[in-house]
Every structure is written in structure tokens, then in C-alpha cells.
Amino acid sequence: MSLRSSLKLLGALGAVTLGAASLEACHNPRERPPAREYTEPSTHPATPPELRRLRASLQALPDPVEFDQRKMVLGRRLFHDTALSVDNTLSCASCHAINQGGTDRRRTSLGVRGQVGGINSPTVLNARYHFVQFWDGRAADLRAQAAGPVANPVEMGNTWPNVVATLSRSPDYVAAFRESYPSDGLTEANVRDAIAVYEEALVTPAPLDRFLRGDDRALNDEQREGAVLFESVGCTTCHNGIAVGGTSFQRMGAVRDYFALRGTPLTPEDAGRFNVTHREADRHFFKVPTLRNVAETGPWFHDGHATTLEDAVRTMAAVQLGRDLDAAQVQRIVAFLRAMTGTIPAYAALPPST
Numbered sequence: 001m002s003l004r005s006s007l008k009l010l011g012a013l014g015a016v017t018l019g020a021a022s023l024e025a026c027h028n029p030r031e032r033p034p035a036r037e038y039t040e041p042s043t044h045p046a047t048p049p050e051l052r053r054l055r056a057s058l059q060a061l062p063d064p065v066e067f068d069q070r071k072m073v074l075g076r077r078l079f080h081d082t083a084l085s086v087d088n089t090l091s092c093a094s095c096h097a098i099n100q101g102g103t104d105r106r107r108t109s110l111g112v113r114g115q116v117g118g119i120n121s122p123t124v125l126n127a128r129y130h131f132v133q134f135w136d137g138r139a140a141d142l143r144a145q146a147a148g149p150v151a152n153p154v155e156m157g158n159t160w161p162n163v164v165a166t167l168s169r170s171p172d173y174v175a176a177f178r179e180s181y182p183s184d185g186l187t188e189a190n191v192r193d194a195i196a197v198y199e200e201a202l203v204t205p206a207p208l209d210r211f212l213r214g215d216d217r218a219l220n221d222e223q224r225e226g227a228v229l230f231e232s233v234g235c236t237t238c239h240n241g242i243a244v245g246g247t248s249f250q251r252m253g254a255v256r257d258y259f260a261l262r263g264t265p266l267t268p269e270d271a272g273r274f275n276v277t278h279r280e281a282d283r284h285f286f287k288v289p290t291l292r293n294v295a296e297t298g299p300w301f302h303d304g305h306a307t308t309l310e311d312a313v314r315t316m317a318a319v320q321l322g323r324d325l326d327a328a329q330v331q332r333i334v335a336f337l338r339a340m341t342g343t344i345p346a347y348a349a350l351p352p353s354t
């Protein structure tokens with residue numbers, strides 16, 4: 001590893017500690033049940049040190065999450081409404097289907113008029129916990145993020161004045177906005193806010209969370225072995241915090257050249273964070289994605305080049321950590337990743353009547 005990438009890693013670790021502390025501060029501790037210690041050592045071996053360290057670098061989701069119910073319902077309708085796109089063909093859900101892990105399951109997304117986008121659609125599930133939004137971090141938060149796809153020519157191809165005008169023709173929307181936003185009603189900022197409230201409610205508790213709260217039996221043997229490996233080979237250096245990712249930018253290919261390994265020509269999107277900062281040191285840096293629900297979000301990576309989760313894990317170990325894992329190790333880590341597949345809350349789906 002070069003000095004620069006070691007420094008980046010160290011920098012990320014610093015950021016991680018801060019991130020975890022500030023997340024902790026903004027959750028009401030009463031939202032969370034107290035951590036339970038596992039108390040039957042006679043039937044289960046003592047928790048290995050790797051699992052203790054894993055519990056220290058990851059965090060359980062709050063359960064339940066709190067949100068404004070009326071705004072969530074309004075945001076849910078907007079998220080599923082094709083009226084946001086210029087030709088009434090695409091909604092946010094077209095590329096972030098809630099029942100498909102919050103993605104479109106394509107290598108890269110298809111925008112209006114069948115245009116092929118240049119990058120893979122990441123999940124919206126638990127996206128509220130990312131320190132910034134988009135692969136290259138160009139949006140600070142969900143409210144800022146929602147401006148992007150509407151006006152992006154290869155996504156929804158619309159303009160915000162046109163979206164507000166279209167929605168204003170619906171008396172239902174006008175009334176709902178007046179109710180939830182009494183001071184200014186239906187505005188661009190409030191459309192984005194309602195969508196963000198809905199996205200903030202898309203939190204998916206998983207077996208991982210029961211494990212993190214102290215229940216070793218929330219994972220089966222294979223998953224526990226995978227969890228030990230995940231920690232001991234160093235995945236948590238980058239995939240950490242409440243979303244098991246989303247706490248730092250890291251180079252794709254920290255140790256070995258990913259793009260040479262991929263063997264296809266570089267695309268503009270491959271530059272990653274460089275496209276935002278134009279600093280050479282940021283080339284090929286991406287926001288570390290969340291691993292929650294990762295078994296549901298393939299194909300994987302910003303370029304959608306990994307077509308199996310096994311492939312994604314093997315590549316990560318090789319290019320990020322310089323480790324060549326054998327098939328059995330990869331399988332155990334994949335089993336552990338499946339313990340991050342969470343329950344989609346029932347309110348996330350648009351009721352059939354709307």
C-alpha cells in the first residue's frame with residue numbers, strides 16, 4: 001500500500017470515530033432497547049474477540065424509527081409518481097424499487113426515452129445514514145440529493161418549475177402539501193423534503209442488528225464464521241458504522257489496480273470523487289456503499305461489473321486488502337452479508353388504492 005493510501009485509510013478511521021460519535025448523539029437513547037449480553041456460555045462458546053471488535057465498529061439501527069406520518073405518506077406517493085419525469089414514464093421507484101432492495105437491478109440505470117446511464121443505481125434503503133449522497137458524494141444529504149434525478153437529462157429529464165406546475169394541477173397534492181407545510185404549501189423544497197422524510201423511514205432492521213445488540217444466536221454458525229473473517233481480514237476498515245458503509249470516501253483499488261483487473265476502458269464515472277473536487281488525489285475514490293441489504297442490490301460496484309455477490313467479495317478482498325480469499329472463505333463472508341438483509345417496513349410500499 002502506498003503512503004498516500006495508508007494515510008487515506010488512517011484519515012478515514014479518524015472520520016469514522018467522529019461519525020459514530022455524532023450519530024450516537026443524535027439518536028434518542030430511549031429509542032433503543034438496552035443491549036442484551038448473551039448469557040448461556042454452556043451452550044455457546046464465548047464470543048471471540050473478532051466479534052467483540054465487530055460489535056464496536058458497527059452499530060444497530062434504531063428500532064422503531066420516528067418520522068412525521070403525513071409527510072411520509074406524501075413523500076411515498078411522490079417517490080412512486082411518474083409525474084416527476086418529463087414524459088411521465090419514470091418515478092424514483094423505477095430505479096429504486098423498494099421490493100428490489102431499493103435498486104433497479106441493472107448494471108447501469110435506464111433514464112427517460114430509454115437512455116442508458118453511466119452508473120449503477122445504489123439502494124435508497126438506509127440511505128439516510130450515508131455521510132453524503134451519490135457515489136461521488138456530490139449531494140450533502142437526501143434533501144439536496146432529490147434535486148438531482150428530476151433535472152438529470154439521462155434520468156427524469158424534467159425541470160423543477162415544471163414539476164411544481166404539474167403537481168399543482170392535482171387538488172389532492174395541493175391539499176396534502178397545505179396540510180403538511182402550512183406556511184408555503186407545494187414548493188420545490190417541500191417536494192424534496194417530503195421525499196426525504198419517506199426515504200428516512202426506509203430503515204430495515206436485520207438479523208445483524210439482533211447480533212449487534214448482543215444476541216450471538218441471531219447469526220448461524222456459517223454467518224458467525226463469516227463475521228469473524230469480515231472483521232479479521234479488514235472489511236470494517238471501510239465498511240463500518242450504522243450502515244456498514246457510508247462513512248468515508250475510499251479508493252476503488254486501494255491496494256491493487258481494480259480498473260486494470262476489470263479490463264474495460266475507463267468511463268467518466270470511474271473518476272469518482274475526482275469529478276467533484278478535480279483533485280488528482282481523489283481519482284477513483286467513491287463513497288463506501290452500505291452493505292445493508294447488499295444481497296438484494298446486485299449487480300455490484302459503481303459500474304455494476306460484479307454479477308455475483310461472491311465475485312464482489314473476492315474482488316474487494318483482492319483490490320482493497322491484497323488478500324486472495326478461497327471459495328470457502330468467500331462463501332462464509334457472503335453468508336454473513338446475507339444477515340444484513342433486513343425487513344422492509346410494511347408502510348414502505350405504496351398502498352394499491354393510490
Ligand code: HEC
Pocket residue numbers: 079084090091092093094095096109110111112117119120121122123124127130132133134135136142145146149150154155156195199
Ligand atoms: C433513471 C434512474 C433513476 C431515477 C429515476 C432516480 N434515480 Fe436515484 N439514483 C440513480 C443512480 C444511477 C444513482 C447513482 C448516481 C450517482 O451516484 O452518480 C442514484 C442515486 C440516488 C441516491 C443516493 C444513494 C447513495 O447511496 O448515495 C438517492 C438517495 C436516490 N438516488 C434517490 C432518488 C430519488 C428520491 C429519486 C426521485 C426523485 C430518484 N433517485 C430517481 C438512478 C435513478
Ligand code: HEC
Pocket residue numbers: 230233234235236237238239249250251252254286287288289290291294297299300301302303312313316317320321333
Ligand atoms: C479500502 C476500503 C474498503 C475495504 C477494506 C473494503 N471495501 Fe468494500 N467497498 C469499498 C468501496 C469504495 C466500494 C465501492 C467501489 C465501487 O463501486 O467502485 C466497496 C464496495 C463493496 C461491495 C459492493 C456494494 C455495492 O452496493 O455495490 C461489497 C459487497 C463490498 N464492498 C464488500 C466488502 C468486503 C466483504 C470487504 C472485505 C473483504 C470489503 N468490502 C473491504 C471500500 C472498501
